Amino acid sequence: MTKLRADELEFERDGKRIVDEASLAVETGETVAIVGPSGAGKSSFLRLLNRLDEPTGGTVFLDGTDYRTMPPERLRKRVGMVPQNPALRDGTVRENVTVGPRLRGEAVDEGRVERLLDDMGLSGYADRPASDLSGGEAQRVAIARTVTNDPEVLLLDEPTASLDEASETAIERLLTDLLATGRRTVILVTHDERQAERLADRVARFADGRIVKVGSPREVMT
Amino acid sequence: MSALPDRLTDPVVVRGLLQVAAASALAAVVIGLSSLRDLDLERELGGSFVRGFVQVVAMGALIGALFTIPLSYSGLLLAAMVGYAAWESRKRGDRVPNAFRISVVSLGVGSAVVIVTMVAAGAIERTVRNLVPVGGMIIANAMKTNSLVLDRFQGEIEANRAEIEAVLALGIPPERAVSEFVTESVRASLIPVVDAMRTLGLVYIPGMMAGMILGGANPIYAAEYQFVIMGMIFAAGGLTSMTASHLLGRAAFTDAAQLRRFDATDATLVAALRSVINR
Numbered sequence: 001m002t003k004l005r006a007d008e009l010e011f012e013r014d015g016k017r018i019v020d021e022a023s024l025a026v027e028t029g030e031t032v033a034i035v036g037p038s039g040a041g042k043s044s045f046l047r048l049l050n051r052l053d054e055p056t057g058g059t060v061f062l063d064g065t066d067y068r069t070m071p072p073e074r075l076r077k078r079v080g081m082v083p084q085n086p087a088l089r090d091g092t093v094r095e096n097v098t099v100g101p102r103l104r105g106e107a108v109d110e111g112r113v114e115r116l117l118d119d120m121g122l123s124g125y126a127d128r129p130a131s132d133l134s135g136g137e138a139q140r141v142a143i144a145r146t147v148t149n150d151p152e153v154l155l156l157d158e159p160t161a162s163l164d165e166a167s168e169t170a171i172e173r174l175l176t177d178l179l180a181t182g183r184r185t186v187i188l189v190t191h192d193e194r195q196a197e198r199l200a201d202r203v204a205r206f207a208d209g210r211i212v213k214v215g216s217p218r219e220v221m222t
Numbered sequence: 223m224s225a226l227p228d229r230l231t232d233p234v235v236v237r238g239l240l241q242v243a244a245a246s247a248l249a250a251v252v253i254g255l256s257s258l259r260d261l262d263l264e265r266e267l268g269g270s271f272v273r274g275f276v277q278v279v280a281m282g283a284l285i286g287a288l289f290t291i292p293l294s295y296s297g298l299l300l301a302a303m304v305g306y307a308a309w310e311s312r313k314r315g316d317r318v319p320n321a322f323r324i325s326v327v328s329l330g331v332g333s334a335v336v337i338v339t340m341v342a343a344g345a346i347e348r349t350v351r352n353l354v355p356v357g358g359m360i361i362a363n364a365m366k367t368n369s370l371v372l373d374r375f376q377g378e379i380e381a382n383r384a385e386i387e388a389v390l391a392l393g394i395p396p397e398r399a400v401s402e403f404v405t406e407s408v409r410a411s412l413i414p415v416v417d418a419m420r421t422l423g424l425v426y427i428p429g430m431m432a433g434m435i436l437g438g439a440n441p442i443y444a445a446e447y448q449f450v451i452m453g454m455i456f457a458a459g460g461l462t463s464m465t466a467s468h469l470l471g472r473a474a475f476t477d478a479a480q481l482r483r484f485d486a487t488d489a490t491l492v493a494a495l496r497s498v499i500n501r
Contacts, residue, residue, distance in 0.1 A: 050391050054478055072479040077393030087384035100392040103399070142388070149392050 003028040003063065003185045004079065004153050009048050010057030011041075011209075018044045020209035021058065026153075029183035033196035035220070036206030042189045043084065045206065046155050049187065050081040062153070080151030084158040086142035088130040093122065096130050096141050100149035113148065120144045120174055136167025140174065147178065153185045154178075161191065168195075175199060193221055242275065289351045296350050300337065300357045304329045307365040315372030315470075317380075317484035324469040325368050332364040332462030333357070336454050345450050356451075360458045363415070367459035371411035371466045376484060378403035379474055386481055396475040404467045411466075415459040422452055 004026045011019040019041045026032050034042045047053045049060055051072055060067045067075050077100075088096045097117065098108045117126055120140045125133075133141060139159060146154065159175065160168040172195065179186060179199065190196050196203050196217060203220040205213040213220050249271045256263045281288075291299070308325035315321045337357050340346045346356050379386065382403060389399045397404075418426055423445070431448035435441045474482055 051478060052387055052391055052480055054476065054480060068478075073393045073395055075393070076391055080393070081391040083384065083388050083391065085384045085388075087388040089385055089389075099389060100394065103389065103394045145388075146392060 001028050002026070002061075003030075004049065004187075005061040006045070006049065006058070007061060008058035009045065009055050009060065011044055011048055011053060012056045018209055019048060019055075022206075022209070022211045023058075024204055024211060024214065026185055026187060028185055030202065031179055031186040031188065031200045033200035033203045033217075034187065034189045034206060035191070035193050035196050035203055038191065040206040041209035042206050043157050044209075046081065046157050046187065046189050049153075049155055050076055050079055052081070077149060078151055079153040079155065080146040080149050081155040082142050082146045082157060082159060084161060086138040088133070088138055088141060088145075091130060092127050093117070093130055093133070093141055094126040097126075097144045097148050099145060116144050116148060119177065121170060134167070136163050136170060139163065139167070139171060143171070143174070143178075151184075153187065156186065156188045158189055158191065160195065172198065197221060246271070246275075288354065291350055293348060293350055293353070296353045296357070299354060300333070300361065301330075303358055303361050304333055307361050308368075311365045311369045311372065314369040315376040316486050318372060318376050318470060319473045319482050319484070320469075321372060324466055324473060325372070327469060328368050328371075328462045328466035329361060329364050331465045332367075332458045332460075333361045335461055336360055336458040340450070340454055345447075345454075356454075359451075360454055363455040364458040364462040366414060367411045367463045368466050370414070371407050371463050371470070374407040374410040375403065375467065375470045375474075378406055379481075380484060383481065390479060390481065396479045396481075397471055400471050400474060404471045407470070408463050408467045411463045412459060415456050419452060419456055422449070428452075 002025045006022055006024045009019055009022045010017065022041070022045055024032070034045065036042050044053065048055050051060075051067060062070070062075065062079060067079075089099065094113065095102075097113055101108050114126070117123060120143065122137065122140055122144065125137070125141075130138070130141065143156070143159065156175070160171050163171065175186075175188075176199065178184070188196070188199060200217055202215065203217045204211050205220050249267070253264050253267050253271075255261075256267060288299075305326060308322060308329050311329070312321040312325045318324070337346065337353075337360060341348060341353070346352055379400070386399050386403075390396065422428075428448050428451070430451065431444045434444035434447065476482060
């Protein structure tokens with residue numbers, strides 16, 4: 001069943017077409033990687049899926065509903081995004097991980113937060129200041145922050161870019177575990193084609209704002 | 223009332239010019255230090271200093287005539303002051319969407335509520351010679367607060383754009399996503415007002431109160447009236463800051479809860495007025 005469908009999405013800024021008639025259907029529980037060179041429009045496409053930017057053409061359907069008819073806050077709760085830059089707030093790891101429910105005024109399940117931090121390899125980090133974390137740790141907190149929100153679709157923008165090899169391996173392992181549990185739908189932007197091959201069920205290749213090829217990792221990479 | 227040329231040759235005016243020269247020399251020191259330290263603020267500092275002098279002398283020359291206008295026109299005059307203050311103030315947040323419109327509304331609300339209340343309470347006399355200078359003082363102080371809130375809000379949003387979008391991306395409502403930056407902007411904008419209130423009578427001994435006492439007024443009444451003036455400034459600043467921050471928090475986002483880009487807008491007065499009228 002199709003969970004999320006981008007329908008001829010377009011995005012222009014300052015007269016430049018950044019995303020150009022990009023269409024992509026993602027099935028429930030599927031992991032799709034988006035690959036392509038820098039500046040191909042991958043991250044812009046992901047922002048459109050989260051409606052952080054307004055498409056200048058086309059739209060997105062979530063479970064068959066045009067996302068423009070949904071309150072943006074409701075959409076983003078269901079389609080959560082982990083940005084490339086973790087952009088953590090001042091405060092502790094726990095405060096960052098629980099920012100979603102807290103700012104919505106919802107109760108925070110502390111037990112679940114502890115388990116999530118364990119899963120993320122962040123046991124004992126809850127009360128540490130976010131400003132003291134390494135790049136890899138901050139990225140894991142950013143992923144935990146979105147996962148705590150329990151989105152149906154998880155958008156990941158270059159989760160291992162600018163990290164050292166050890167951190168990259170740790171995050172990939174964590175993502176593999178995350179993908180193995182439940183029926184979470186994931187769209188992953190990465191410049192690393194081998195990472196796409198390791199993690200994704202299907203791959204979409206971007207070039208000049210357009211999706212030029214979609215298929216299994218083997219089909220797209222060759 | 224003496225004619226303008228006579229006023230210019232009055233010995234006291236000549237003596238005043240020497241005092242202006244002394245104040246200008248001090249300002250020149252500041253501008254020189256800015257240049258020496260490559261702060262690149264000489265133009266803004268020098269421009270505001272010269273402009274302030276020209277404006278206040280012009281007002282001094284005209285104020286006698288101004289006080290002869292009918293009382294009903296003073297509302298228009300104060301509205302024009304709000305408009306001009308908003309025009310100057312909006313430059314502190316010229317990349318914030320609708321900065322001019324927000325400034326007009328905030329200054330209008332902050333000043334009007336205080337002026338109308340205090341006129342009704344009898345603290346401001348219903349005369350042009352009282353209403354216009356006291357109203358102008360309230361508007362000028364509200365403008366300082368508005369400028370500070372704009373400047374801080376623009377800085378906070380630009381510095382924390384990634385952080386705000388990271389939270390928006392979780393489905394947090396925009397007003398919550400920026401609440402800490404709005405709070406910070408309000409807090410920073412009220413620092414001068416709050417500090418002036420805290421030091422009132424101990425460090426800050428206002429000239430008006432001193433003048434009233436030297437003029438033979440009951441010192442306690444002079445102090446009470448000075449406190450009323452400070453209260454008006456405090457209230458106008460607070461109301462302006464609260465209104466501006468509320469409007470800024472909304473103006474920063476689109477209807478689809480997307481954080482807007484902050485680009486320079488309303489470069490000319492005509493364009494700015496048109497944007498206000500078109501809304």
